[in-house]
Amino acid sequence: MALIELQELTFRYPGAAADTLTPVSLSVADSAAFALLGASGAGKTTLLNLLSGLLRPTSGRILFNGEDVSTWAGRQRNVAQVFQFPVLYESMNVADNLAFPLRARKFQAAAIKQRVEVIASELNITDQLGHKASQLSLFQKQLIAIGRALVRPDVSVVLLDEPLTAVEPKMKWRLRRTLRRVQEELGVTMIYVTHDQTEALTFADQVAVMGDGKVLQVDTPERIYNRPLHEFVGYFIGSPGMNFVPSEQLHSSLSLVPGTKRIGFRPEWATLHAQNSAHINGRVTAQQLQGTDGGGLVGVQRLATEAGDLAVRGNLQAQVGQTVGVRLEQYLCFSQQGQLLVTPHE
Amino acid sequence: MNKPYNNKAWLGVLPVLLIVAFSGVIPLMTVVNYSVQDILDFNSRFFVGFQWYTDTLQDPRFIDAFLRQLGFSASVLLLEIPLGLMLARGMPRQGLAASLLLVLLAIPLLIPWNVVGTIWQLFARSDIGLLGVSLNALGFSFNYTANPTHAWLTLLAMDIWHWTSLVTLLAFAGLTSVPPAYYQAAELDGASKWQVFRYVELPRLKGVLVIAVLLRLMDSFMIYTEPFVLTGGGPGNATTFLSQHLATMAVGQFDLGPAAAFSVIYFLFILLFCWIFYSSVMRNND
Amino acid sequence: MLHLHHTRLAPDAEAFEHEFASGTLNVVLGRNRSGKTNLCRLIAGLNCSAKGDINLDGEMISSLRPQARSVAVVFQAFVNYPNWTVAQNIASPMRAQGVARKNCSARVNQLAEVLGLENLLQRLPNELSGGQQQRLAIARALAQQARVLLLDEPLVNLDYKLREALVLELQGLLQQTDTTVIYTTTDPKDAFALGDQVLLLDDHCKLQAGSPLEVYQRPVGFIAADLMSDPGVNAFVTPATLVAAARHAAVRPEHVHLSAEALGSEFSSFDMQVQGQETSGDETFIHGMVDGNRWVIRRPGMVSVTPGQRLSVSVRTDDILRFGVA
Numbered sequence: 001m002a003l004i005e006l007q008e009l010t011f012r013y014p015g016a017a018a019d020t021l022t023p024v025s026l027s028v029a030d031s032a033a034f035a036l037l038g039a040s041g042a043g044k045t046t047l048l049n050l051l052s053g054l055l056r057p058t059s060g061r062i063l064f065n066g067e068d069v070s071t072w073a074g075r076q077r078n079v080a081q082v083f084q085f086p087v088l089y090e091s092m093n094v095a096d097n098l099a100f101p102l103r104a105r106k107f108q109a110a111a112i113k114q115r116v117e118v119i120a121s122e123l124n125i126t127d128q129l130g131h132k133a134s135q136l137s138l139f140q141k142q143l144i145a146i147g148r149a150l151v152r153p154d155v156s157v158v159l160l161d162e163p164l165t166a167v168e169p170k171m172k173w174r175l176r177r178t179l180r181r182v183q184e185e186l187g188v189t190m191i192y193v194t195h196d197q198t199e200a201l202t203f204a205d206q207v208a209v210m211g212d213g214k215v216l217q218v219d220t221p222e223r224i225y226n227r228p229l230h231e232f233v234g235y236f237i238g239s240p241g242m243n244f245v246p247s248e249q250l251h252s253s254l255s256l257v258p259g260t261k262r263i264g265f266r267p268e269w270a271t272l273h274a275q276n277s278a279h280i281n282g283r284v285t286a287q288q289l290q291g292t293d294g295g296g297l298v299g300v301q302r303l304a305t306e307a308g309d310l311a312v313r314g315n316l317q318a319q320v321g322q323t324v325g326v327r328l329e330q331y332l333c334f335s336q337q338g339q340l341l342v343t344p345h346e
Numbered sequence: 347m348n349k350p351y352n353n354k355a356w357l358g359v360l361p362v363l364l365i366v367a368f369s370g371v372i373p374l375m376t377v378v379n380y381s382v383q384d385i386l387d388f389n390s391r392f393f394v395g396f397q398w399y400t401d402t403l404q405d406p407r408f409i410d411a412f413l414r415q416l417g418f419s420a421s422v423l424l425l426e427i428p429l430g431l432m433l434a435r436g437m438p439r440q441g442l443a444a445s446l447l448l449v450l451l452a453i454p455l456l457i458p459w460n461v462v463g464t465i466w467q468l469f470a471r472s473d474i475g476l477l478g479v480s481l482n483a484l485g486f487s488f489n490y491t492a493n494p495t496h497a498w499l500t501l502l503a504m505d506i507w508h509w510t511s512l513v514t515l516l517a518f519a520g521l522t523s524v525p526p527a528y529y530q531a532a533e534l535d536g537a538s539k540w541q542v543f544r545y546v547e548l549p550r551l552k553g554v555l556v557i558a559v560l561l562r563l564m565d566s567f568m569i570y571t572e573p574f575v576l577t578g579g580g581p582g583n584a585t586t587f588l589s590q591h592l593a594t595m596a597v598g599q600f601d602l603g604p605a606a607a608f609s610v611i612y613f614l615f616i617l618l619f620c621w622i623f624y625s626s627v628m629r630n631n632d
Numbered sequence: 633m634l635h636l637h638h639t640r641l642a643p644d645a646e647a648f649e650h651e652f653a654s655g656t657l658n659v660v661l662g663r664n665r666s667g668k669t670n671l672c673r674l675i676a677g678l679n680c681s682a683k684g685d686i687n688l689d690g691e692m693i694s695s696l697r698p699q700a701r702s703v704a705v706v707f708q709a710f711v712n713y714p715n716w717t718v719a720q721n722i723a724s725p726m727r728a729q730g731v732a733r734k735n736c737s738a739r740v741n742q743l744a745e746v747l748g749l750e751n752l753l754q755r756l757p758n759e760l761s762g763g764q765q766q767r768l769a770i771a772r773a774l775a776q777q778a779r780v781l782l783l784d785e786p787l788v789n790l791d792y793k794l795r796e797a798l799v800l801e802l803q804g805l806l807q808q809t810d811t812t813v814i815y816t817t818t819d820p821k822d823a824f825a826l827g828d829q830v831l832l833l834d835d836h837c838k839l840q841a842g843s844p845l846e847v848y849q850r851p852v853g854f855i856a857a858d859l860m861s862d863p864g865v866n867a868f869v870t871p872a873t874l875v876a877a878a879r880h881a882a883v884r885p886e887h888v889h890l891s892a893e894a895l896g897s898e899f900s901s902f903d904m905q906v907q908g909q910e911t912s913g914d915e916t917f918i919h920g921m922v923d924g925n926r927w928v929i930r931r932p933g934m935v936s937v938t939p940g941q942r943l944s945v946s947v948r949t950d951d952i953l954r955f956g957v958a
Contacts, residue, residue: 040762040791054530075536087531091549100545104536148535168664169818173863173928177908177919195791202910202917222934225913238914239796268914268932286803289824289844291886295950297845299824302800313914 001189002065002156004028004051009060011046020046022213023060028157028206030065031187033180035200038210039236044193047210048159051191053077064156078156080149084165086141088133088148095120095129098147105152119147122182139171146179150188157189164199176203197237201225209233231338234264240300240311242266244334249307251279257341260333267300267313269330278325280305284318374613380606398607408608410583411591418498418587419566422505426562427555429506430513435543437514439522448518451511459508463575466504470576490577494584497577501585504572509565513558520554521547556627560620567616588612634780634812639674639684641667645836647684652780652829654689655810657803659827659844661817661859667836668816672782675814676703688779704773706783710765712757718744718768719753725776743771746805763794770802774809781806783815799825820860823847832856853955857882863917866927868952880955885917885930887951891944899946904929906941918943 006026012019021043028034038044049055050062053074062070069077080101089097095116102112120126123143128136133144142163149158160179164172180203183190192203200207201221208218209232217229228234234242242264247256250263275281282305290299297316302309303326310326318324333341381399384392402408433451438444457465472478472489481488490496524547532542570589573579579586592612596605634652645667652658662668673680677698686694693701704725712721722743723736744750747767757765766786773781787795803826806813815826823830823844830847832839840847840856851857857865861884868881891901904920904927911917916935919928920943929945937943 039793052530052534074530074533079534081531081534083527083531085527087525087527089545089549091545100537101535104538104541169862170663170864176910180908180910195793197792198912201912221911221913225934236793239792241793266914288803290821291824291884292845292849292951293886294948 001030001154001187003030003063004157004189004191005063005066006047007061007063009047009050009062010058011043011050011055012058019058020213021050024213024215026208026215026218028189028191031189032206033183033204034189034191035204035207036191036193036210037195037197037200037207037236039195042210043213044195044210045161048081048161048191048193051157052079052081052159078152078154079159080152080155080157081159081161082142082145082149082163084162086138086145086166088141088144090134093130093132094125094136094144097133097144098129098151101148101152115151115153119151122150122185123147123178138166139168139175142167142175143178146182150182150186155188157191160190160192162194162196163192164194164196172199179203197239201237209236211236227332227340228264229340231262231264231334234266234332234334238266240267240313243270243308243310245280245305245307245310247333249280249305254279254328254331257333259335260341261336262334262338263328263331264334265328265331267311270310270312270326270328271314272301272312272318272324273327275323275325277327279328280307280310280326281323282306282310282326283323284320285309287316287320289316377606377609380602381610382607383603385602394603398604399611402604402608402611407583407591411586411588414584414586415567415588418501418569419563421502422509422566423559423562425502426506426510426513427559430510430558431517431551431555433510433514434517434521435547437518448515451514453511454508455511457508459571460575462504462508463572466500466507466572467576470500492581494581497581497585501573501576504576505566505569508572509562512561516554516558517551520551524550552627556624560623563619563623564616567619633689634675634814635687636675637685637687639671639682639686641670641674641682641833641836643681643683646838648838650831650838650841652812652814654779654812656828657806657813657815657826658829658831659815659817659823660831660833661820661823662833663818663859666833668833669784670836671833672705672784672814672816675780676705676782677701702779704776704778704781706766706769706773706781706786708785708788710757710762710769710789712765712768712772714757717754717756718749718760721757721768722749722771722775725772729776739775743775747771747801762790763798766790766798770805777811779811781809781811781813783813785816785818788817802826820862823860832859834859851953851955854880854882857884857953857955861885863928863930865953866922867925882953882955883947883951884953885928887947888927888929889946889948890929890931890935891946898949900949900952901944901946904943904945906937906939906943908939909935909937911935 004027006024009021009024010019011021024047036044036047046055050057053072053076057070060070061068064077089100092100098116098119099112102115107115116129117126120129123146125140125143125147128140133141136144146163149155163179164175167175176199179190182188192200194200201224205220206218207221207224209216209224211232217224217233219227224233225237228237228242231242231244235244243266245263245265247260247263254263256263282303284301285304286302288300288302289297292298293315298314299316300311300313301316301318302311303324305326312326335341382393382395384394437447454462469475469477470490472482478488478490488496490500528546529542532546537545568589569587570593573585573587574590577585579590589612592605592608595601595608633654636648636650638647639649640647660668660671667682670680670682674682674684675686677693677696684694685692688702713724716724719740722740723733726736726739727733740753741750744753747770749764749767749771752760752764757768760768770783770786787798790798799822806826815822817823827844829841830844831841832847834855839859840852847856848860851860854865854867863885865882865884866888868883889899902922904918904922906918906920908919909916910919911934914932916931916933917928918931918935918937919926921927922945
């Protein structure tokens with residue numbers, strides 16, 4: 001369990017033209033559930049490898065509980081990692097797999113046995129301790145990999161690299177809940193790297209959204225969703241993401257913060273009305289059904305407007321081809337550079 | 347029921363079947379035929395049943411050659427497999443150095459076998475061979491033509507030089523298939539180098555090692571050219587292995603009947619060893 | 633029209649019949665190992681343990697080699713010819729059909745533009761990102777102009793946001809052609825987004841077929857209901873009923889309302905013991921127990937609950953799904 005700090009961290013692959021990570025500064029509290037969210041190529045895997053010791057930073061420092069570990073090898077940092085597919089010692093049984101990190105560090109046999117039992121009961125795999133690791137399902141194997149990562153009582157941080165990738169869709173929920181429960185009960189600092197916003201927002205107390213080698217926002221899931229500090233964060237979070245409209249294209253009845261170049265609103269912050277009472281006018285181009293609510297159909301309607309293509313979520317009232325107006329119940333103002341401007345509305 | 351069925355595939359297999367029949371199956375059947383007959387010349391043959399088989403199995407020279415052969419194959423396996431593995435682990439996985447090393451390793455495998463024997467025969471000579479002269483200069487009185495132990499050691503050295511590369515190349519291919527994540531996980535777990543070998547690499551090399559052991563076992567059991575060229579079976583019959591003994595019987599003495607029986611026994615032994623090894627390893631895998 | 637007779641997706645599975653109408657977008661929905669890939673391989677003519685009679689527009693194609701069938705496939709893994717450029721890859725089916733090189737370029741350019749690859753025509757596949765490689769595979773499949781296009785979970789190896797964008801693109805793209813499209817997936821969202829018709833598979837058997845809304849509102853059984861919900865559907869078993877009555881009624885997570893929101897005679901109320909919650913920004917999932925069953929509720933927006941809290945929830949009577957004997 002450790003407080004992790006990254007100070008002005010940069011990294012460039014040898015022979016690359018530009019930095020993969022532009023100066024990144026981040027702080028992960030002790031015993032926190034932290035998520036690193038970004039698309040492929042955003043730099044999150046690089047950041048993970050810098051934390052685990054696989055890569056050395058080009059500049060900047062990494063601190064664990066105040067100690068500079070930037071040049072330390074992986075085994076010295078006392079970190080553990082869970083990979084995208086279950087990485088186990090296939091020739092051993094489950095109990096030996098869990099005990100391996102403790103045996104490698106020369107713990108006492110009695111202490112090892114006890115710790116393995118604690119972790120096994122935490123993950124509800126006590127009845128599988130004698131089974132051979134290679135005979136289990138993917139879900140169980142990944143549980144064992146997580147157990148192995150947790151087994152050291154003094155582990156500084158557990159790094160999870162898209163751990164649900166290999167697991168069946170129905171089991172992803174169970175594994176996610178197990179991870180969250182275990183994280184809270186054991187108080188382990190966990191950093192969860194993913195490109196899936198649902199995984200990040202459901203797992204973590206704090207989410208860092210990365211884009212293009214930069215950390216764009218670090219915040220609670222609610223604030224990341226409701227108050228994205230950057231247009232990219234607004235677009236990336238939410239399915240579909242935020243709609244952006246140039247401010248000149250809007251009806252003048254909306255009050256805007258000075259310096260606003262674009263308005264952003266989430267699909268569920270808008271409703272469809274008749275054209276004369278709307279802020280933006282457009283035509284319905286497609287409808288995406290998502291279910292029913294109170295007997296009526298709900299989903300996402302896609303519109304073509306003078307301000308671009310928009311998505312609105314709610315009851316599917318209009319028909320495809322119909323001209324409609326969009327009323328914004330809630331919106332945010334963004335500057336020319338895409339930064340959030342403080343708005344009087346919420 | 348309605349799976350696309352392609353009969354033309356049989357046409358492609360037919361030439362191979364014919365060739366294997368002529369070059370392998372029919373000669374084998376001929377040998378089995380000879381092994382149950384006493385052949386004096388083309389016209390006088392007598393059916394003798396299993397007499398040649400019992401004679402051969404009780405022949406002291408056969409038993410000696412067989413024991414020598416077992417010793418040789420066992421030594422070869424015990425030395426070459428670990429050595430090949432160690433070399434494969436020590437090699438870089440990628441880059442120019444890896445490619446160069448792979449080429450160097452392949453060279454001994456490409457040399458004709460009688461040339462290998464000739465190279466070592468000259469190399470180990472105590473009068474003009476580099477190895478022989480150096481050893482004698484260091485104080486060992488090395489002479490592989492006169493001393494049976496020296497002959498064995500030279501033979502083993504030659505075989506290791508010739509064939510370890512095969513084990514190395516196979517093991518190298520197996521090692522490159524280990525995903526880097528396993529090494530990384532072992533590093534973070536704090537595993538020692540031995541633990542990495544034992545728990546990460548060895549389980550994954552199992553398939554490859556089975557192939558390597560099978561190949562070396564069969565080949566070393568059948569070895570003929572290299573020891574024949576190097577020592578001629580000597581000094582005395584210290585390095586006369588099964589194949590050479592057989593050749594002497596069949597070609598030198600023209601005892602076709604006993605030689606044929608010997609051949610069949612030889613063939614069955616090799617088949618037996620390989621079957622034992624293969625099924626015991628495959629049983630462990632299930 | 634693609635008609636499947638006496639089809640068994642596994643040697644010991646039940647035989648079924650199914651019809652895919654021409655020009656429709658069909659989504660095959662099922663869990664892992666439910667037979668979706670076997671179905672694709674059977675229609676394409678590839679080696680698999682599935683057997684069946686396949687009739688395409690009146691002719692029996694079951695005994696034809698894959699090359700002779702008018703079927704194009706896009707696989708899960710990005711499959712492209714690695715040593716040919718993007719342009720050559722897209723042209724490859726046309727060249728295989730005997731079209732001269734100079735006549736291919738018009739169609740190649742058109743397909744590249746439709747799939748956003750027009751600036752990458754001279755690149756090799758390994759220089760492209762995952763999303764671009766899969767778009768190339770789709771372009772190559774479309775270039776074949778086959779009567780049937782099979783996509784076997786094509787977006788599962790892509791990033792979340794990329795998947796979202798491609799599903800939208802695919803919807804527009806595939807509706808324009810008159811090819812019969814069959815798209816397999818494990819995600820019910822894809823069924824809604826892409827499907828004119830949905831086919832539900834479970835354990836190599838056909839469960840149900842129909843439009844997404846039909847299958848959603850009137851599932852034939854518990855598993856059919858479960859497949860169209862993510863997370864799975866909530867089972868209804870009160871302690872008073874028999875064990876055999878289990879899985880005879882269910883309600884979807886999105887149809888469970890917090891009692892504070894919904895009151896009225898058409899609602900039934902239940903008590904939920906909250907165990908935990910998860911939020912993905914636009915939705916909140918509340919996990920808990922109701923009458924001894926594990927339930928998950930899905931509400932829009934952010935809802936705040938504490939573990940251990942007793943929450944009153946309501947379900948509209950019309951939203952309760954009943955199957956079999958009530």
